[in-house]
Amino acid sequence: MARIGIIGSEGRMGQAIADVLGSSEEHSHAGGVDAHDQGGGDVAALADRSDALVDFSAPAALEGNLHAAIGAGIPILIGTTGLEAAHFTAIDNAARAVPVLQTGNTSxxxxxxxxxxxxxxxxxxxxxxxxxxxxxxxxxxxxxxxxxxxxxxxxxxxxxxxxxxxxxxxxxxxxxxxxxxxxxxxxxxxxxxxxxxxxxxxxxxxxxxxxxxxENRSIFARGAVRGAAWLVEREPGRYSMNDVLGIG
The missing domain is CATH 3.30.360.10 (Dihydrodipicolinate Reductase; domain 2)
Structure with a gap:
């Protein structure tokens, strides 16, 4: 059973992921943080009690969220959109230390x-x-x-x-x-x-x-949970949803 922490827990996707975890018999909800408490410390505390993080927050918070995952030595799935070149560079750097899955869609x-x-x-x-x-x-x-x-x-x-x-x-x-x-x-x-x-x-x-x-945002939530759980115990590196489905 993977303990999954949600960054951006009060957003539409964060709430949908929490609902999926709440009814899951395989994985558990490790908690969440949102914009008002993303000062770094709370994200780090969430990472410490999680086996994997899912990030559906905002581009401005990405670097701090990656540092939290690296500090705890756990994988992170990034579903935040609107990313720019500097964000992808930060993701590449983080992937040298922990497993990272970044995608524009978790379905x-x-x-x-x-x-x-x-x-x-x-x-x-x-x-x-x-x-x-x-x-x-x-x-x-x-x-x-x-x-x-x-x-x-x-x-x-x-x-x-x-x-x-x-x-x-x-x-x-x-x-x-x-x-x-x-x-x-x-x-x-x-x-x-x-x-x-x-x-x-x-x-x-x-x-x-x-x-x-x-038809419903829950399809993205289910995919995010499956992707985050799949990342647990993977080697550090950059992954995609193709890897989760085994598509070459």
């Missing part, structure tokens, strides 16, 4: 979807245009979503290109023709949508659409 279904997108992009080639459409609830603050970026990275990996050099988003006005080989993004916001993502591969007179619809 097992999305993990498999990304694998399928990579395969499709690799096999169909650049003649097929790729568009990624996502919709989330009105309170979401970042766009495109972390999951959309994850799917974009999967498509770029399949094509053997750098996503940053081939992203096409925020179209407005007279934009001209679509750049060949671009990976497009569109972000929709409204209502209470937990998360819908579609990857459209459009060729000459045919289209393929690969989609995932999240």
């Amino acid at each position: 097992l279904g999305v993990t498999l979807l990304a694998h399928l997108v990579q395969e499709a992009a690799a096999r169909l080639g650049p003649d097929w245009d790729i568009e990624i459409v996502e919709m989330h609830h009105r309170m979401k603050v970042d766009a495109p979503s972390g999951t959309a970026k994850l799917l974009g990275e999967a498509a770029a990996t399949g094509r053997g290109i750098d996503l940053a050099d081939h992203t096409d988003s925020g179209r407005d006005g007279n934009t001209g023709a679509r750049p060949t080989g671009a990976i497009g993004f569109a972000a929709l916001r409204g209502g209470t949508v937990a998360g819908d993502h579609s990857v459209i591969l459009a060729g000459e007179q045919e289209r393929i659409t690969l989609s995932h619809l999240a």
Whole structure:
């Protein structure tokens, strides 16, 4: 049984993870901390009584949360979105000391979807245009979503290109023709949508659409718990949800 501590415990995901742990017969809830008490000490105390941490807080808190995991010698799963280059550098550094799993989406279904997108992009080639459409609830603050970026990275990996050099988003006005080989993004916001993502591969007179619809936030919570528990007793390193599912 893994004791899992939640950073960002009062957020939507933190509460969903607590609910999953509360009904789990395999793992237990080691406690949680949130923005008002993330001064470092409370996170460190949580780490000391946990076998693994899950972090769904905020980018500004990431470095301190990584230090807490390193100090306690336990793994950490990071589901916080809106990360920038400096955050990924900090994650890489932490992964030298403890197991770290960072992902834009903890859903097992999305993990498999990304694998399928990579395969499709690799096999169909650049003649097929790729568009990624996502919709989330009105309170979401970042766009495109972390999951959309994850799917974009999967498509770029399949094509053997750098996503940053081939992203096409925020179209407005007279934009001209679509750049060949671009990976497009569109972000929709409204209502209470937990998360819908579609990857459209459009060729000459045919289209393929690969989609995932999240009906409830609990799917992400269950995946986060499974991923965090999987990390326990792993060697230090950088992991992904693909590793949890055994996808090569």
